[in-house]
Amino acid sequence: MGQGSNSVPHMLFSFRRAVVAGFCALLGTQSAHAQTAAEFKSDSVNIRKIYDEALLRGQSYENLRYLCTRIGARLSGSPQADQAVQWGKQTMEKLGFDRVYLQEVMVPHWVRGAKEKASVKSKKVGKAPTMNICALGGSVATGGKLKAGVVEVRSWDELAKLSDAQVKGKFVFFNRPFDDRHIEPGAAYSGAVDQRGRGAIEAAKRGAVGALVRSMTSSRDDLPHTGTMRYDEKVTKVPSAALSTNSADWLSQALKTDPNLEFELEMACQTLPDVKSYNVVGEVKGSKRPEEIITVGGHLDSWDLAQGAHDDGTGCVQSIEALRLLLASGLRPERTVRAVLFMNEENGNRGGMKYAELAKAAGEKHLAAIESDGGGFTPRGFGVEAPLPVVQNVQKWAPLLAPYHSDKIGPGHGGTDIGPLKDQAVALIGYDGDSQRYFDLHHTAADNFDQVHRRELELGGASMASLIYLLSKYGL
Amino acid sequence: MGQGSNSVPHMLFSFRRAVVAGFCALLGTQSAHAQTAAEFKSDSVNIRKIYDEALLRGQSYENLRYLCTRIGARLSGSPQADQAVQWGKQTMEKLGFDRVYLQEVMVPHWVRGAKEKASVKSKKVGKAPTMNICALGGSVATGGKLKAGVVEVRSWDELAKLSDAQVKGKFVFFNRPFDDRHIEPGAAYSGAVDQRGRGAIEAAKRGAVGALVRSMTSSRDDLPHTGTMRYDEKVTKVPSAALSTNSADWLSQALKTDPNLEFELEMACQTLPDVKSYNVVGEVKGSKRPEEIITVGGHLDSWDLAQGAHDDGTGCVQSIEALRLLLASGLRPERTVRAVLFMNEENGNRGGMKYAELAKAAGEKHLAAIESDGGGFTPRGFGVEAPLPVVQNVQKWAPLLAPYHSDKIGPGHGGTDIGPLKDQAVALIGYDGDSQRYFDLHHTAADNFDQVHRRELELGGASMASLIYLLSKYGL
CATH class of the missing domain: 3.50.30.30 (Glucose Oxidase; domain 1)
Structure with a gap:
């Protein structure tokens, strides 16, 4: 691409497409969640606020830099995993979430x-x-x-x-x-x-x-x-x-x-006795239906060969960022939203199981759980693990996400960490980004911060925040 | 992502989505190009053939390696631009296209x-x-x-x-x-x-x-x-x-x-007298309507600071590959298809203007011209520069491209090289790939072969070939 003069401001087209798509949505089949035209407009404006915050003042890239380059590889049971727990807790406390706490969980301790x-x-x-x-x-x-x-x-x-x-x-x-x-x-x-x-x-x-x-x-x-x-x-x-x-x-x-x-x-290599570790949970109470919970998470542990950037530092910082974006955009959620940094996805999923176990014991009602564990690449949409009518309810929001190319929504896989919540949540939802480069890096010595692109990462957090905004407003 | 056991074969979902989307297309508004169910099925199979060929035996990545690492930077007027012309001609001759020829054009000669x-x-x-x-x-x-x-x-x-x-x-x-x-x-x-x-x-x-x-x-x-x-x-x-x-x-x-x-x-730096250079054209004659032409191209020249990988070596090798994929998949086009490697997009667009001028002088009828000049990243879809009904005709093929995530089709910009064909072609079409990383590299010393991902590049060529297959079969 050379000449600037012939270039076209793509945003205009995105906007046009959104308007067209919006009308399609309004004319579409009825559902319990059909938005009015006024709601569609106001949701459009609010989602644009979320993206503006992410693209102009996003914090997930710098958070990831710290996690990757100051703490680094953090296999379950390692001192770095402990440091990551403290980092996650402090990071969310500084952001002023309503409640930040740890969930104790025993994890395997394998060393290379x-x-x-x-x-x-x-x-x-x-x-x-x-x-x-x-x-x-x-x-x-x-x-x-x-x-x-x-x-x-x-x-x-x-x-x-x-x-x-x-x-x-x-x-x-x-x-x-x-x-x-x-x-x-x-x-x-x-x-x-x-x-x-x-x-x-x-x-x-x-x-x-x-x-x-x-x-x-x-x-x-x-x-x-x-x-x-x-x-x-x-x-x-x-x-x-x-x-x-x-x-x-x-x-x-x-x-x-x-x-x-x-x-x-x-x-x-050897397997040592299990050690104590933690999930890290940051919560923002819902303003209207605090008893309904939306969990968004990634896993804090990583393999030991690299910094665990795309797997899954990106998912952790995006989950924290999703909550921050909502608050910073003045969109306090109507349902309770929790950012969860799960421990031990890689070799046991003990953190995921513990979270579901505690939620069940407490009689918590999960509307949805969202996971980002496929790398911090350009967003594409979401895979929904739920009965088809629930999938279709999520798909109806596609026109609002289309201007951001985050509207490919269909049946899919939630994620390993949130998997144990399957019978306790209306929907498990996996964040889908572009996936071509992920398995070049996955579980190798190359999965480092330098492989993560700032805008791709921040866009992903914004797309997750947008979905949470809609979920927390309309339910499923 | 750690546990394989919970992973889901995404292809199945892609297939399901395609089927659902396919039915929508069949039920959609009527047009001159409405496909029958049998046509939809056979087109699906043929497009899958194109992708199989690209992903299993694609040649564009190795072609790009040669262009970038053996020839390198090729600003208009440079010896490397001449070498690139010869490379393009020989590459297409080896592939057995019906006709490969050069179009002489005088280009600016600026040196740093x-x-x-x-x-x-x-x-x-x-x-x-x-x-x-x-x-x-x-x-x-x-x-x-x-x-x-x-x-x-x-x-x-x-x-x-x-x-x-x-x-x-x-x-x-x-x-x-x-x-x-x-x-x-x-x-x-x-x-x-x-x-x-x-x-x-x-x-x-x-x-x-x-x-x-x-x-x-x-x-x-x-x-x-x-x-x-x-x-x-x-x-x-x-x-x-x-x-x-x-x-x-x-x-x-x-x-x-x-x-x-x-x-x-x-x-x-200084500007020297204009020098003689060439567009490189490879043509496959249409089997049914040879007088209708579909041009697909990128620009062969690059800036002088790097190898011109994403700008626009990728567009050149993808354009050549699109024709090769059709022939190798047994899908000889019904209309004439030309791969064109344009000279001098970066600082003059003389090649683009010459191509349109010669096409006009020869009374050629262009159905469409497609350009790839936004980098060789994961395909997303196409931007169509044409009246809205023509855009909508292209959009109707989206269900066939959806399994390949190449179905974002809307009004857009064709490209600088094909721009001069605007009044001679029914549609100008720009290949759209993921764009977040493009301007990190664009016109810098970093725009080199190592920044191009094999599968992303080959997928792009396949998406272009698929669109050409549909255009050459159904027209606009």
Whole structure:
């Protein structure tokens, strides 16, 4: 783009589109929540106020800078996770929310230990490149060097068809890649992450000594992606590591040249006793229906390899910001709104379960729970996990969000942290942003503050605040 | 995002949405182009083929790598612009398009010369930081060091209100920032770029010795943004330079401390005689209506500070890829489709004007011209520059593009290169991608291949190919 003279002020078009879309909404099918023309106009003005505040005076980017660069990686049980709890509490207290408190929760405490080492020995293949690996979260250690052959599979069927002799005493190498045809990388992730989750169990059942898992990404690079894996108490626990996609591709080729090559792995990770930690909750009481609650949250813990910027520092700062934007725009919510920084999403979801348990015990009524845990990229809309009529009630607000390109609303997934609230909330709602870059960074050493774009992040907080404004005014 | 177990295969939702949206389309208002249910289904399948080809075997990313890293910056008149012409021709010839040819066009030849220097002298302010500047494209040189006072303005009104004594012999510093409230940075650009375009003219009219212009971005950083500026043959030509936003902010503050500070500028740029260059055209003849033409293009020239990746290498490779995707998917277009790599968009638009002139002289009938010149980011939809009924005809295809999040279709801007076709084409159509990061890179030293994301780029080419498929089948 070069010449300025031909450029067109896109805002005008956005405005026109909003007006057209607004009329469509007014003429649309009736619902309990049909807005009047006056309401539509006033809601438009109020949402514009929220965006102005976010774009001119947004605080989430600077909050994220602190969380990422001053505290950094904060795996459950780490000192940094404790610091993050204090940071979250102080940040919300400074903003003057009505009530800020902690919810105690016991969390797993897994530590990686010394940096993992891996190498390939093969006379046929010759000198191997560095194998870029990392332990999967929850894995046991190797107990010194663990050296064994490798057998590659891309599906559980392939594993089942191997003879015991082909598997026993070896590493099973789970190398099914992302299916690149998916438009949403999240769908490709869903189609591959079973390998990470139960690879070690299925490998051990067949007598393997360990599991090597291709990293969960479409990108071809040298970054190993960690992430949680499971054991079955009835099956031997064998070590499980992620290989970067480049290392996985190389290993796959090398196995064609030398099916008898040997893989040497050394990991010192261990699981320590559970430790005490906290969810952090900031609450603003509803002005008209304080007994109805809208929760908005992200998870405060992160993996240990990076600053946990997109996963999920962005969700935390956006949740805090959503409340701040409402108050700063003079839009005190009619229902009670809580920003919740959940602990331990990555390897246990203990914080999410505790929050739902306490809400249930207290007899709280949740109208909705919103989660941002897909990265702080440009907003696109919301996925609603609820019966279709409820989804449609949310969809009716799309014309108000269209000028902000945040109007793609449909059935979807809420989020892991809010998942346990499923039977206690009318709707679980996931914030959807652009997703193409998320799995390049997810659970790697690259998920740092420098990967977050200021305006993309602030726009996301504004879109969440706008939805909360509508939810708190109209209900569902 | 941590637990895979709760993740949802988003493709399913996309599919559901498409089906729902599809029914809406079928039930929608009548038009000359209403598709039957069978057509909708077959179009869905064909568009899915296009995306599969792009995502599994896309070539635009590797083409862009070559253009950016092997040829690089390619300002009109440069040897690299010549190399890019040859590259474009050979690339399309290898793909077996029916006809590949060049269109001769004379283009301006401006050269930057030695790297620009600038500094601030002030006893009150003390040691100044490095002033990050670059000449604006088309500027005259300073003729050695040019030292003068500085007067800051944010509007033409402010400049008009200054006395001659306040302006004469000084640099006018145009420091109106982007209005961050715009959702689209392109709208903020439109609201600020007049300073770059006519700053030197208006400054010189008042007796100033030069113009300093705040860079065209919302980002706060050290990158000066070049871009074209104009002179008026009746007004003295004074040098004009861009300051990075950090330098501009510093200078503005420094002027508050010392209104009499001095700015020293040295630029060696010059305008050489026009040189011969070319548009590159690759054509696939329509199988049913070859006389109706759909042009899809980007501009091959770039500014000289970087590789011209997002501006506009991405538009070039996507335009070539759009044709390749159609052929590789077995979807030979019914109307003639041309990929056009326009020369000289950045500082003259001579290529765009030549293309329209030749099309007119040949009596060609353009159904549509599509341009990608807003960066190779995740697709969002299309802006249609045409009478409203034509816009609405394009909008009716939105349900087919919705599964790919490329369905935001409305009135909009086509593009600079295709602009001269306005009176010869039924519609000019601009490809719209996510725009938040574009003006961080635009016209700077950072607009390089490493800023382009493979899947985002390939998705964009597929969305353009899908629109061409529909246009070539149904017309407008």
